[in-house]
Amino acid sequence: MALVAGVDSSTQSVKVVVRDAHTGALVREGRATHPDGTEVHPDHWWTALTQASDGLLDDVEAMSVAAQQHGMVTLDDAGEIVRPALLWNDTRSAQDAADLVAEWGGPQAWADAVGSVPVASFTISKVRWLARNEPELAARVARVLLPHDWLTWKLAGCPAGATTDRGDVSGTGYWSPAEDAYRLDLLELAFGRAYDVPRVALPSEIVGETAAGISLAPGTGDNMGAALGVGARPGDVVVSLGTSGTAFAVSTTPTADPSGEVAGFADATGRFLPLVCTLNAARVLTAAATMIGTDLDGVTRMAREASPGSGGLVLLPYLDGERTPNLPEATGSLIGMTRESMTPANLARAAIEGMLCGLADAVDALRAQGVIPERIVLVGGAAANPAVQDVATTVFDLPLVIPPPGEYVADGAARQAAWAVLGGSEPPEWTLAGQVVRDPQPRPGVREAYAAARRQVHGR
Numbered sequence: 191m192a193l194v195a196g197v198d199s200s201t202q203s204v205k206v207v208v209r210d211a212h213t214g215a216l217v218r219e220g221r222a223t224h225p226d227g228t229e230v231h232p233d234h235w236w237t238a239l240t241q242a243s244d245g246l247l248d249d250v251e252a253m254s255v256a257a258q259q260h261g262m263v264t265l266d267d268a269g270e271i272v273r274p275a276l277l278w279n280d281t282r283s284a285q286d287a288a289d290l291v292a293e294w295g296g297p298q299a300w301a302d303a304v305g306s307v308p309v310a311s312f313t314i315s316k317v318r319w320l321a322r323n324e325p326e327l328a329a330r331v332a333r334v335l336l337p338h339d340w341l342t343w344k345l346a347g348c349p350a351g352a353t354t355d356r357g358d359v360s361g362t363g364y365w366s367p368a369e370d371a372y373r374l375d376l377l378e379l380a381f382g383r384a385y386d387v388p389r390v391a392l393p394s395e396i397v398g399e400t401a402a403g404i405s406l407a408p409g410t411g412d413n414m415g416a417a418l419g420v421g422a423r424p425g426d427v428v429v430s431l432g433t434s435g436t437a438f439a440v441s442t443t444p445t446a447d448p449s450g451e452v453a454g455f456a457d458a459t460g461r462f463l464p465l466v467c468t469l470n471a472a473r474v475l476t477a478a479a480t481m482i483g484t485d486l487d488g489v490t491r492m493a494r495e496a497s498p499g500s501g502g503l504v505l506l507p508y509l510d511g512e513r514t515p516n517l518p519e520a521t522g523s524l525i526g527m528t529r530e531s532m533t534p535a536n537l538a539r540a541a542i543e544g545m546l547c548g549l550a551d552a553v554d555a556l557r558a559q560g561v562i563p564e565r566i567v568l569v570g571g572a573a574a575n576p577a578v579q580d581v582a583t584t585v586f587d588l589p590l591v592i593p594p595p596g597e598y599v600a601d602g603a604a605r606q607a608a609w610a611v612l613g614g615s616e617p618p619e620w621t622l623a624g625q626v627v628r629d630p631q632p633r634p635g636v637r638e639a640y641a642a643a644r645r646q647v648h649g650r
Contacts (some may be wrong), residue, residue: 192611193217195246195253195404196604197239197596199341200412201277201433202447204224204238207600210247211608214620219597221247228280232263233272234447239341247404252611255345256415256603257338259361262316265333265340267440269348272330275337276319278311279434280471282513286322286380287315290363293378299396300445303376305367305454310518311467314363317393318380333386336362338409344408345390346398352388353397356456357414357463359390360560367456368444377402394609394617407610409603410458413465414436418458418602420593421566421622427556427563427588429549431570431578434513435471437552438463439561451514451555459617464559466552469511470522471545472572476509478541482534489538493577496539498633501531504643505544514552515650524597525643546585547640553586562627563587569598584633594624612636 192211203224208217222238224230235257247253264272276283281593291297297307308315313336321328333428335343336358343352359365364377364387374384391397398406410418422428422440430436438455445454445464457463479489508520524540530540542594553563566586572578574595582590601620609617644650 193250193257194604194607194611195243195250196600196602196607197253197255197341198412198415198603199235199239199249199255199257199337200598200599201258203278204235204242204599205597206242206246207597207604208250209601209604211612212618214601214605215414217318218246220244224650228277229274230277231274231378232337232387235337235341242289247402250404251548252405252407252607254603254607254610255338255341255409256412256599257336257341257409258434259336259358259411259413260311260313262313262320263337263340264327264331265318265335266330267332273324273327276316279348279510281310281518282579283315283319284310286318287312290318290380294376297448297450301448301454301555303373304363305364305446307364307448308363309450309513309516310344312361312363314376314380317535318627321381325343328381331385335388341390341399342406342409342579345400347401349398352389353391353408355393355408355410355458356460357458358409358411360456361411365390367454367462378445393458394606394613396610407607410606412456412599413455414463415464415599415602416569418605418617419596419598419600420569422567422621425562426567427553427561428567428569429498429553429573431545431568433471433473435468435549435552436465437549437556438465439563441561445559447559448579450516452559458602464556464561466555468548468552469510469513470507472570474541474545475572475575476510477509478538482537489541490575490577490628492535492538492540493629494580496535499636500536500540500543501533502526503531503536504639505540505541506643506647507541508546515648519649520648523643523647524539525646526639532553539581542581543585543636544640546581547637548579550585550637560649564589565591566594569590569593579628583631587630587632588631590628592623592628
């Protein structure tokens with residue numbers, strides 16, 4: 191039996207799965223935690239990966255790393271870390287993103303050039319922030335890698351050249367999915383000069399090997415890994431409820447949304463992955479639990495006791511700022527408070543409805559870019575919550591497919607590793623058993639109330 195390993199190096203933790211390359215059957219798995227925060231030294235990721243994979247990889251033929259997108263890992267000429275990585279959810283570069291958009295032709299010009307309009311999360315915004323705010327450190331930078339690039343490079347023994355993949359590099363803001371090429375002119379605009387950029391590997395290429403002789407696949411970004419892990423097909427919109435919320439679809443054509451709502455990313459197979467991201471997802475529920483004075487089980491129980499619409503209570507869950515809509519300085523808002531609506535049950539349900547209404551808006555944004563969704567595939571840590579599933583049927587107007595709980599980003603990375611060793615024009619077909627399908631039961635008033643609250647507070 192040929193075994194492959196997949197790594198999900200996320201914001202909060204690292205997960206490692208070992209699977210049968212031919213069938214996808216799970217053999218073993220491990221995990222470790224990452225430090226909290228929006229600025230993290232990459233060495234913590236390496237330590238956690240070493241811990242999580244200890245004893246798991248002895249008979250593995252190939253492995254791949256999927257990791258959080260956009261993060262800025264800066265290296266000097268000697269390959270040493272220049273400063274802690276700024277992560278995707280670090281919003282200090284919001285003004286830098288806005289400045290870049292204004293300096294180079296506006297939103298339409300950026301969408302046409304790289305498929306996306308820069309926001310605070312994008313790597314290009316972070317390197318502009320670095321150049322402006324830490325010029326002495328910026329002067330030392332010889333190379334910038336993404337988190338998955340750096341981990342793959344470390345696993346390969348820190349070779350002279352680094353690699354990336356189409357999926358993850360499409361989130362930098364200086365690589366064009368439509369042209370399959372770097373836009374070094376945009377990089378120079380942002381940073382003041384170019385630096386060494388990693389080679390973009392083919393989707394199923396073997397890019398190196400570990401000291402133990404394990405072949406390394408290119409790796410990818412976390413959303414691209416999730417698409418591989420759930421076997422997303424045209425017509426599927428994957429809604430992922432992790433630290434962030436995402437809605438994305440596999441497409442055969444690139445997108446270019448000048449509004450900036452839809453990022454025109456590439457996927458990990460040679461296709462495209464239009465994506466909408468929100469900063470606030472599963473942690474909205476933990477925050478609500480703290481506010482109510484309960485735990486997640488309590489939030490689940492209370493939310494199921496409340497009626498759709500939460501008695502008129504609406505939560506705009508912009509607790510860490512927000513990316514879509516682009517409100518990096520925003521805070522959360524609770525609207526519709528009356529003596530009757532202010533109950534723990536209504537607050538619990540409002541937290542779930544607010545989280546999901548933002549992602550239903552994301553699905554609509556994909557529709558506006560030509561995506562024709564046929565079903566919603568609901569994944570991520572919060573997707574297993576029964577109350578979340580119940581509310582999702584009222585918010586989304588499409589059949590809801592809920593795969594069994596799993597580490598789909600890590601699974602996607604493992605599937606990519608299997609593709610690299612087995613060959614073929616497409617990744618191997620792995621059967622995903624145990625899916626639940628629920629019919630939509632839309633309650634339009636829920637989304638209407640959410641939209642009205644958003645316009646009231648933020649004017650959009």
